[in-house]
Amino acid sequence: MTRNSAKILTYSQDCNECPIRHRAVCARCESDELEMLEQFKYYRSFEAGQTVVWAGDKMDFVASVVTGIATLSQTMEDGRRQMVGLLLPSDFVGRPGRETSAYDVTAATDLVMCCFRKKPFEEMMLRTPHIGQRLLEMTLDELDAAREWMLLLGRKTAREKIASLVCIIARRDASLQLKASDGELRFDLPLTREAMSEYLGLTLETVSRQMSALRKEGLIVTEGKRQIIIPDFDRLLEETGDDSDGGFLV
Amino acid sequence: MTRNSAKILTYSQDCNECPIRHRAVCARCESDELEMLEQFKYYRSFEAGQTVVWAGDKMDFVASVVTGIATLSQTMEDGRRQMVGLLLPSDFVGRPGRETSAYDVTAATDLVMCCFRKKPFEEMMLRTPHIGQRLLEMTLDELDAAREWMLLLGRKTAREKIASLVCIIARRDASLQLKASDGELRFDLPLTREAMSEYLGLTLETVSRQMSALRKEGLIVTEGKRQIIIPDFDRLLEETGDDSDGGFLV
DNA sequence: ATCAGCTATTGATCTACATCAAGGCGCGAA
DNA sequence: TTCGCGCCTTGATGTAGATCAATAGCTGAT
Numbered sequence: 356m357t358r359n360s361a362k363i364l365t366y367s368q369d370c371n372e373c374p375i376r377h378r379a380v381c382a383r384c385e386s387d388e389l390e391m392l393e394q395f396k397y398y399r400s401f402e403a404g405q406t407v408v409w410a411g412d413k414m415d416f417v418a419s420v421v422t423g424i425a426t427l428s429q430t431m432e433d434g435r436r437q438m439v440g441l442l443l444p445s446d447f448v449g450r451p452g453r454e455t456s457a458y459d460v461t462a463a464t465d466l467v468m469c470c471f472r473k474k475p476f477e478e479m480m481l482r483t484p485h486i487g488q489r490l491l492e493m494t495l496d497e498l499d500a501a502r503e504w505m506l507l508l509g510r511k512t513a514r515e516k517i518a519s520l521v522c523i524i525a526r527r528d529a530s531l532q533l534k535a536s537d538g539e540l541r542f543d544l545p546l547t548r549e550a551m552s553e554y555l556g557l558t559l560e561t562v563s564r565q566m567s568a569l570r571k572e573g574l575i576v577t578e579g580k581r582q583i584i585i586p587d588f589d590r591l592l593e594e595t596g597d598d599s600d601g602g603f604l605v
Numbered sequence: 606m607t608r609n610s611a612k613i614l615t616y617s618q619d620c621n622e623c624p625i626r627h628r629a630v631c632a633r634c635e636s637d638e639l640e641m642l643e644q645f646k647y648y649r650s651f652e653a654g655q656t657v658v659w660a661g662d663k664m665d666f667v668a669s670v671v672t673g674i675a676t677l678s679q680t681m682e683d684g685r686r687q688m689v690g691l692l693l694p695s696d697f698v699g700r701p702g703r704e705t706s707a708y709d710v711t712a713a714t715d716l717v718m719c720c721f722r723k724k725p726f727e728e729m730m731l732r733t734p735h736i737g738q739r740l741l742e743m744t745l746d747e748l749d750a751a752r753e754w755m756l757l758l759g760r761k762t763a764r765e766k767i768a769s770l771v772c773i774i775a776r777r778d779a780s781l782q783l784k785a786s787d788g789e790l791r792f793d794l795p796l797t798r799e800a801m802s803e804y805l806g807l808t809l810e811t812v813s814r815q816m817s818a819l820r821k822e823g824l825i826v827t828e829g830k831r832q833i834i835i836p837d838f839d840r841l842l843e844e845t846g847d848d849s850d851g852g853f854l855v
Numbered sequence: 856a857t858c859a860g861c862t863a864t865t866g867a868t869c870t871a872c873a874t875c876a877a878g879g880c881g882c883g884a885a
Numbered sequence: 886t887t888c889g890c891g892c893c894t895t896g897a898t899g900t901a902g903a904t905c906a907a908t909a910g911c912t913g914a915t
Contacts, residue, residue, distance in 0.1 A: 556759025
């Protein structure tokens with residue numbers, strides 16, 4: 356079993372409504388710790404485009420994405436923006452021990468997050484080593500993802516960037532289940548061209564052009580607004596520049 | 606006190622010969638845990654240019670840099686390379702729970718690392734929550750650094766990239782102590798043009814040209830091979846594109 | 856003293872992507 | 886039905902940085 360399939364499996368088992376995805380690992384949890392989590396949990400909803408917190412603002416909670424997509428971005432004084440995190444369901448936001456957000460957190464689609472007040476969460480971390488361990492694992496995964504992303508930003512061509520992004524979403528998207536029998540992959544690409552360009556370090560025009568190019572060559576098929584079909588995943592993978600076995604970008 | 610100065614302070618207090626920099630935090634440690642660390646510790650030296658491990662190779666230890674500089678890089682099939690980690694003294698290498706290296710680890714200068722066999726280290730992590738907590742903190746710092754780096758790779762101009770790199774090294778370099786009385790900063794930039802280009806996602810020619818440009822404008826002064834003087838740190842900072850207060854890239 | 860092998864610099868040219876600009880499509884509001 | 890507004894596409898042009906190429910300094914070996 357490859358690392359990728361293992362990863363996909365892991366995600367499908369995760370619990371989106373717990374900052375440490377506890378369902379997947381709670382065999383080791385004591386039930387009263389979970390009670391603690393339940394007790395301090397609350398939900399917040401955002402519409403597509405809304406900002407959850409601005410960089411520098413107070414952020415007195417940690418959270419995990421339940422449904423929808425959130426992004427982390429940095430902005431330069433003159434307005435240049437770079438996305439630095441793409442949060443899908445079950446992903447974690449917020450840094451224990453830091454009281455302000457270092458990034459703009461934005462709802463890329465309609466979004467539901469499951470939040471925990473930071474204070475009790477940190478106390479529980481101290482009492483329950485398992486939670487810290489889980490968080491460490493998740494953070495290490497994120498760091499690996501960030502480093503794969505750095506390779507993309509620093510060295511890939513626009514075409515490779517687009518192909519990579521489509522493959523990344525395809526792999527992570529839960530509705531991956533929508534895989535048709537003949538090996539074609541059908542799923543939602545719920546990002547605007549602008550969001551894609553912020554992810555990839557390109558302009559939205561370049562994103563649009565390269566999407567068109569991949570479409571003309573039959574590497575991807577678009578259906579309606581944002582439904583994407585990948586007729587042959589391996590063929591698209593070849594356009595990413597990654598070596599065939601690698602690309603374990605979470 | 607700004608975040609930056611706080612960070613510098615932290616580093617200067619760190620212990621380079623312990624994977625969790627324990628001197629800085631060992632007030633909370635039990636002494637027999639430290640004994641454990643001592644017991645499984647060994648040193649390895651490398652010459653500049655030598656490879657510590659290749660991506661994909663077995664890596665049965667974790668380590669911290671004692672002296673010198675190590676880099677983490679990814680390589681694409683056709684040889685394009687991107688640096689994804691720059692490890693200065695006291696920085697940690699290796700991922701607990703992973704038996705192969707995900708990156709090429711290379712000695713950028715002559716290098717001494719303090720290594721711990723992975724197995725006993727992991728056992729100790731289980732027994733000593735404090736170590737995991739420390740590792741989590743360090744990993745979160747690395748993740749922040751990676752995200753700052755992503756902004757650099759995705760959105761900064763070549764000039765801004767160079768200025769940023771020089772500032773980053775200046776801030777982190779221990780020999781920061783070499784700060785002269787009139788506010789000028791003198792330190793070693795122990796990276797070849799090629800290493801700089803791999804860090805920045807540029808070619809080495811572009812690095813060379815931009816270094817020359819900054820030199821001609823008096824923003825930096827070079828002395829001998831790799832000694833650098835920054836006559837006015839704040840003026841150089843303005844060239845990085847970062848907002849004046851931010852830029853806490855570890 | 857000479858040479859081979861690095862590393863760095865600088866120039867000439869090319870090109871991938873950015874920038875500027877003009878429509879087009881779909882959708883909700885009036 | 887029409888208008889306005891987001892979002893996307895496509896074309897024309899500009900440019901930052903890549904690529905190709907020549908040379909120079911430095912170091913250590915013969």
